[in-house]
Amino acid sequence: MSDLSQNVAKLNINDKENGNDGGKPSYVPPHLRGSGKPVFRRTGPPREDRGSGGGFFSRSSKQAGDNDGFFGFSKGNNGGSTYNRGGSSSFKSSGNRWVNGKHVPGPKNARLEAELFGVHEDPDYHSSGIKFDNYDDIPVEASGKDVPEPLLEFDSPPLDALLLENIKLAGFNKPTPVQKYSVPIVTNNRDLMACAQTGSGKTGGFLFPVFTELFESGPSPMPEKAQSFYSKKGYPSALVLAPTRELATQIFEEARKFTYRSWVRPCVVYGGAPIGNQMREVDRGCDLLVATPGRLNDLLERGKISLANIKYLVLDEADRMLDMGFEPQIRHIVEECDMPSVGNRQTLMFSATFPVDIQHLARDFLDNYIFLSVGRVGSTSENITQRILYVDDMDKKSALLDLLSAEHEGLTLIFVETKRMADQLTDFLIMQNFRATAIHGDRTQAERERALSAFKSNVANILVATAVAARGLDIPNVTHVINYDLPSDIDDYVHRIGRTGRAGNTGVATSFFNSNNQNIVKGLIEILNEANQEVPAFLNDMSRQNPRGGKTRGGGGGGFFNNRNNNSRDYRKHGGNGSFGNTRPRNTGTSNWGSSSGGGFRNDNENSGFGSSNASWW
Numbered sequence: 001m002s003d004l005s006q007n008v009a010k011l012n013i014n015d016k017e018n019g020n021d022g023g024k025p026s027y028v029p030p031h032l033r034g035s036g037k038p039v040f041r042r043t044g045p046p047r048e049d050r051g052s053g054g055g056f057f058s059r060s061s062k063q064a065g066d067n068d069g070f071f072g073f074s075k076g077n078n079g080g081s082t083y084n085r086g087g088s089s090s091f092k093s094s095g096n097r098w099v100n101g102k103h104v105p106g107p108k109n110a111r112l113e114a115e116l117f118g119v120h121e122d123p124d125y126h127s128s129g130i131k132f133d134n135y136d137d138i139p140v141e142a143s144g145k146d147v148p149e150p151l152l153e154f155d156s157p158p159l160d161a162l163l164l165e166n167i168k169l170a171g172f173n174k175p176t177p178v179q180k181y182s183v184p185i186v187t188n189n190r191d192l193m194a195c196a197q198t199g200s201g202k203t204g205g206f207l208f209p210v211f212t213e214l215f216e217s218g219p220s221p222m223p224e225k226a227q228s229f230y231s232k233k234g235y236p237s238a239l240v241l242a243p244t245r246e247l248a249t250q251i252f253e254e255a256r257k258f259t260y261r262s263w264v265r266p267c268v269v270y271g272g273a274p275i276g277n278q279m280r281e282v283d284r285g286c287d288l289l290v291a292t293p294g295r296l297n298d299l300l301e302r303g304k305i306s307l308a309n310i311k312y313l314v315l316d317e318a319d320r321m322l323d324m325g326f327e328p329q330i331r332h333i334v335e336e337c338d339m340p341s342v343g344n345r346q347t348l349m350f351s352a353t354f355p356v357d358i359q360h361l362a363r364d365f366l367d368n369y370i371f372l373s374v375g376r377v378g379s380t381s382e383n384i385t386q387r388i389l390y391v392d393d394m395d396k397k398s399a400l401l402d403l404l405s406a407e408h409e410g411l412t413l414i415f416v417e418t419k420r421m422a423d424q425l426t427d428f429l430i431m432q433n434f435r436a437t438a439i440h441g442d443r444t445q446a447e448r449e450r451a452l453s454a455f456k457s458n459v460a461n462i463l464v465a466t467a468v469a470a471r472g473l474d475i476p477n478v479t480h481v482i483n484y485d486l487p488s489d490i491d492d493y494v495h496r497i498g499r500t501g502r503a504g505n506t507g508v509a510t511s512f513f514n515s516n517n518q519n520i521v522k523g524l525i526e527i528l529n530e531a532n533q534e535v536p537a538f539l540n541d542m543s544r545q546n547p548r549g550g551k552t553r554g555g556g557g558g559g560f561f562n563n564r565n566n567n568s569r570d571y572r573k574h575g576g577n578g579s580f581g582n583t584r585p586r587n588t589g590t591s592n593w594g595s596s597s598g599g600g601f602r603n604d605n606e607n608s609g610f611g612s613s614n615a616s617w618w
């Protein structure tokens, strides 16, 4: 058990000596723990505004700011997109490194290298964790016709030489299971639908094969029309669609590393940042485009991008994109613009969870694909110690202070359900002298980026977040994820806690549970059992008392761990005829993609209604 995990356990927040081993558990304030005294249970509505007047957690010495997060970041526009981070000037436009049908890697650039890959002596330099080798034991299921043999190592059989150099610079010594399988599948020209646990290297799983192929095959010839007159239009060879701005930016940053010195120039476009800057970046060359669907539609409408040269289409976090109501926009991009049809491009779909209804999308977008399911591991692998504490709403702030006091180093990500709560809690923590900042949809893109960067660089070691940070974000050194509010969807829980314990590192996830969270009792118990975690007695009791107790992982929430529910299975093996299990409420509009506003369910993407690309998404 990690130090943090032990410290949290020692806190004894649901102290058994105080009568919490039998009946309804409760939060035990520090001064009553271990005293054997009965716990005084407050009645009446929760008082979230108790603030530091509550006594035992009074550490206040500083007034909160204006909800602007740590150090009172100023509000206002970014004034520029953030995808051009200093190194872009070193990229060459398409073709400049492709000479007479050969790839001619650019010269080394020490400054750019340090910027992209970090410095080995730097403590933040990326390296995989001590439990990285555990990944080797992960069971892998690959189904479909003629599944190629997996890679053994990055150089067996070898990837492109320049890519190998860049992978080495990134500190990756051996492929993760999803990479071992995805690379040969894609390089053998097959479509792929892959689900693998959070933090297991899915980004490399699609970037590596795409780059190894692109580096070797070079740019596609420009369509005749584009050659005939000067056209400032991007003709990417690969398109990656991602649900959120932050995830798109992160994929772009990874792409920058692995395309270092190559002919491939990556670009990123997303809502909430000035479109003019993004158009200029596209003008400078755009061979791999990472995009959120709304902003891409906008650029397609403006004629700034053509998809005619797409060889590879990647849908990352595909289930999330559909959940967010993006299906009409995605269908427009894929089916109604100038992208090559199924069979004339390769399509790869990736997610940590993959409910059945997403597999149906595969029927339309993929051709003779291979279904790859890596693990029953789940993000809830033993690398993440999960702890569920019974804490009533009115005790949450106090319990949170307890948890934070148990931490020594590392970053803590705290999830709440609403933007308002994110601000309130951040203010509260700042008042208690914690270095906290917040990320949510009412903050401008510039503020969100500053908050993320303050968190990544440990200027703020606590980030209070809404669902925006739940998926895909890869922030090294997140040692503790706290679900201050548990989500109502068990898949969201999986993704949230997957922000820690990444790439073989260990992490702790602590969740405050109370009677408001009964809807996920069953899913929670399943996940804890699957990952060999302790299931608290109160959860089992609740499950018995309320046998309906919320949906299981397959009951609409999806997920790929629970084989009973087919979510980790290739539906083609189960007589998939398109008629089963479309349980997820989502926007299935087909023709009105321009005005998809979510149709009454959670519409939390910046790009719903893609014309209004400045709208906030969650």
Ligand SMILES: Nc1ncnc2c1ncn2[C@@H]1O[C@H](COP(=O)(O)OP(=O)(O)OP(=O)(O)O)[C@@H](O)[C@H]1O
Residues within 6 Å of the ligand: 126, 127, 128, 171, 172, 173, 174, 175, 176, 179, 196, 197, 198, 199, 200, 201, 202, 203, 204, 351, 352, 471, 472, 473, 474, 498, 499, 502, 503
């Ligand atoms: N082969 C490798 N060796 C070492 N580290 C790796 C390797 N592949 C990826 N990583 C690192 O593992 C971390 C997680 O990778 P990545 O973000 O691609 O995971 P993911 O599966 O997409 O997660 P999520 O489901 O949360 O989006 C990153 O920090 C990445 O740099």
